[in-house]
Structures are given as C-alpha cells and as structure tokens.
Amino acid sequence: MGIEDRSIATISSPSVGPAEGRQAKPPRARTAEADTALDRIDRHGQQVDATREELGALVSRQAQTCAYLVVAQPSSPLMQHIDWLGRCARLCVTVEELSVAEQFLTAHPQAPFLLIVDIDAFDTLSVAVDRLIAFRTKTPNVAVVIASSELSRHDFSVERAPVADVSLRLPVPRAALGLGLGVALTNMASRPAFDVSA
Numbered sequence: 001m002g003i004e005d006r007s008i009a010t011i012s013s014p015s016v017g018p019a020e021g022r023q024a025k026p027p028r029a030r031t032a033e034a035d036t037a038l039d040r041i042d043r044h045g046q047q048v049d050a051t052r053e054e055l056g057a058l059v060s061r062q063a064q065t066c067a068y069l070v071v072a073q074p075s076s077p078l079m080q081h082i083d084w085l086g087r088c089a090r091l092c093v094t095v096e097e098l099s100v101a102e103q104f105l106t107a108h109p110q111a112p113f114l115l116i117v118d119i120d121a122f123d124t125l126s127v128a129v130d131r132l133i134a135f136r137t138k139t140p141n142v143a144v145v146i147a148s149s150e151l152s153r154h155d156f157s158v159e160r161a162p163v164a165d166v167s168l169r170l171p172v173p174r175a176a177l178g179l180g181l182g183v184a185l186t187n188m189a190s191r192p193a194f195d196v197s198a
Contacts, residue, residue, distance in 0.1 A: 058178030059088045062185050066143075067091035067111055071101050072118040077171040078147055084174060088181075089114075096121070098131055105139055114181060116145045118170065125150065132163045143188040145180050147172060156183045161191060 068089045072078045073096055086092040095101050098117065105113060115135075122128035128146075136144065146164040154176055155167040165184035168176060 058175055060182030060185070063114065063178075063181040064088055065090065065112060066114040066181075066185070067093070067108075068114050068116060068181075069101050069104060070094045070116045070118075071096070071098050071121070072116075073121045076118040076121065077149070078116065078118050081172075081174060081177055085116075088178070098135065102135065102138075105142060114143045114145065114184060116147065116181075117164075119146050119148045120150065120170070129163055136162060136164075140191075141188075143184040145184045154180065156180065156187075158187050158191065161187070 066089055068085050068091070070078060070082065070085065070092065072094060079094070082092065082094060093104065095104065101115060101117075105115075117128075117132070119125070119128040119132075122131065132144065132146065135142075144164040145166045145168060146160075147168040147170050149170040151167055151169040154169055154172070156179070158165070160167055165187040166180040168180050172180075
C-alpha cells in the first residue's frame with residue numbers, strides 16, 4: 001500500500017457520560033486504550049501489517065512494485081539500507097560493478113527495475129557520468145538514483161536527467177532514500193512531458 005491508501009485511526013473521547021455502574025476514565029486514557037484496541041486499521045477496515053505500513057510511509061506503492069538493483073562497494077553507506085530495501089521491494093540485488101548490473105538488466109528486460117548507484121566507487125566523477133549517460137541511452141526505461149558523498153545536497157529535480165532521475169548525498173537518511181525512490185520513478189515517467197532526454 002502506498003501513502004495514499006494509509007490512514008491511522010484516531011479516536012477522540014466521546015462526550016457521553018459513563019455507563020451506569022462504571023467509573024469514567026479520563027479522556028486521555030480512553031483515547032489511548034481505543035488506539036491500542038484498534039491497533040492499526042486502514043481506511044478499508046482491514047488490519048495493516050506494521051512493517052508494511054512503515055514502508056508505505058516512506059516508499060510509494062509504485063516503488064514497492066519494482067526490483068532494486070544497487071551498485072555499491074561493501075563499504076558504501078548505501079549498504080546500511082540493503083535489508084530495509086529488501087523489505088520494500090519485490091527483489092533487491094547488490095552488485096559491485098555497473099557492468100554486472102547492465103548484464104543483469106539485459107537478462108531481465110521486462111522486469112521493472114530501479115537502479116541505485118554509489119558513484120563514489122568510480123575512479124573519477126567524469127567516468128561515472130560517462131558510464132551513466134551510456135547506460136541511460138541503452139536503458140531509458142530504468143529509473144536511476146545516484147548517490148555520492150561529493151554532492152552538496154539531495155536533488156529531486158530533473159536537472160541531471162541525462163545521468164540520473166534523483167541524486168542523493170551520502171550518507172543518506174532512510175526517509176530521503178525512500179522519497180528518492182518514488183521521485184525517481186515519477187521523474188523518469190515525466191521526462192517526455194518536459195522534453196528531457198536521457
């Protein structure tokens with residue numbers, strides 16, 4: 001479920017007096033008890049798995065339907081998010097080289113993938129940019145998120161569209177990473193409307 005399908009049930013204390021023979025609880029205690037009893041119920045009245053709800057708060061429904069392909073060295077700050085990414089997606093694969101990721105994508109052309117690349121692993125920034133431009137030219141239907149400790153800030157715009165759909169500064173907080181995944185898919189889909197070619 002995505003953010004749009006989730007709501008947290010809240011109950012305010014009723015203004016009705018206590019039933020005969022029972023003592024009235026203070027409003028705060030009654031509200032807390034009601035929230036606990038209801039646990040987490042979505043707007044359709046069904047129980048919500050707390051883990052999936054946590055993911056839905058950070059990762060869009062569209063991003064949860066993708067498989068994530070993470071290109072990073074074992075020492076990359078992105079690696080601290082791998083378990084979480086694995087719970088967010090249909091599949092999460094980590095590789096150390098962009099060429100291995102390209103082979104993986106070639107072997108699975110119809111699967112919806114989102115590529116996350118730590119560009120600090122490349123020899124130079126210019127090598128990373130050249131490789132990613134070539135990648136985007138070959139596979140324009142794959143959303144790309146780049147991450148680097150050299151970036152001054154996160155960038156969710158389409159300014160770097162020839163290279164990536166979203167840029168994240170490392171180390172990246174989980175909330176920014178989750179937001180970036182959904183925005184990357186949106187930016188990729190909107191490229192033709194803004195005449196931004198990869």
